[in-house]
Amino acid sequence: MLNIAKLSVSAAGRTLLHEVSFSVAASEMLCVIGESGAGKSTLLKGLMGLMPCRYERFEHRSSAEESAFATTSGLGLPACRYVMQDPLAALNPKRSLGQSICESLYTQKLPAPEQRNRALSALEAVELPVEFYDRLPKEVSLGQAQRACLARALVAEPELIIFDEPLSALDALVQKKIALKMDQLRREIGITYIVVTHDLGFAAAYADRILLLRNGRMETFQDKGDFFANPASAYASDLVGAAQTLGALNRMEAAE
Numbered sequence: 001m002l003n004i005a006k007l008s009v010s011a012a013g014r015t016l017l018h019e020v021s022f023s024v025a026a027s028e029m030l031c032v033i034g035e036s037g038a039g040k041s042t043l044l045k046g047l048m049g050l051m052p053c054r055y056e057r058f059e060h061r062s063s064a065e066e067s068a069f070a071t072t073s074g075l076g077l078p079a080c081r082y083v084m085q086d087p088l089a090a091l092n093p094k095r096s097l098g099q100s101i102c103e104s105l106y107t108q109k110l111p112a113p114e115q116r117n118r119a120l121s122a123l124e125a126v127e128l129p130v131e132f133y134d135r136l137p138k139e140v141s142l143g144q145a146q147r148a149c150l151a152r153a154l155v156a157e158p159e160l161i162i163f164d165e166p167l168s169a170l171d172a173l174v175q176k177k178i179a180l181k182m183d184q185l186r187r188e189i190g191i192t193y194i195v196v197t198h199d200l201g202f203a204a205a206y207a208d209r210i211l212l213l214r215n216g217r218m219e220t221f222q223d224k225g226d227f228f229a230n231p232a233s234a235y236a237s238d239l240v241g242a243a244q245t246l247g248a249l250n251r252m253e254a255a256e
């Protein structure tokens, strides 16, 4: 679905991300990992056209259209939803969570009662009670706001969802339920995911491919099995070893 070669992203005249190459096929999950400041969010913002980029190849194929973009000011991806790292910044403070979720359905031109039903189902999918439909962002916790942002992305069942640390503010039980829901949607309706995460247990359970960034550069890009069995660099090997020592890799087994 996405095939990217030598993508660089800059801000204020400085290159923050240098020549990163990766691909992700339809219905796959790509996990982007790396230490704080490695350039993970910058990569997502570049993909979404929110920061200036340059690249050698940028191919995005969707069922809606086949396209290869060629701009230098930013890319942007049609048929895609982006869930930012900061959920409170992402939600309109004057609109209820339900209204924000319904906005995600605007292109589908559904009657209002159907929109509401879809939004309520999306709230349920992220383990939020229906009464949250009418709550304002200031009336919910950070983790609840994060789940509302997830619901807003999932409700539209887009082809591609780009998540920046979707589960970071959630407790382990809710993390697992939402991870399973994401995996179910991937298998049932073929959603493709690009997920930034610090959680190697999540990547071990759900990713198909893993892109490891370090100091604004690509350290490794491997299939998940290879990444954990034969990490392609000493740094990747240290990371996998540390996660094994901490027992982090078996924390979230995927559904069969």
Ligand SMILES: Nc1ncnc2c1ncn2[C@@H]1O[C@H](COP(=O)(O)OP(=O)(O)OP(=O)(O)O)[C@@H](O)[C@H]1O
Pocket (backbone or CB within 6 Å): 011, 012, 016, 034, 035, 036, 037, 038, 039, 040, 041, 042, 043
């Ligand atoms: N708009 C900007 N202008 C200048 N520098 C920036 C800008 N955005 C990010 N940076 C810098 O780029 C580097 C990568 O930042 P980025 O947010 O992509 O890291 P990250 O890997 O997502 O980190 P974290 O895991 O902490 O969220 C950091 O050193 C950051 O300070």
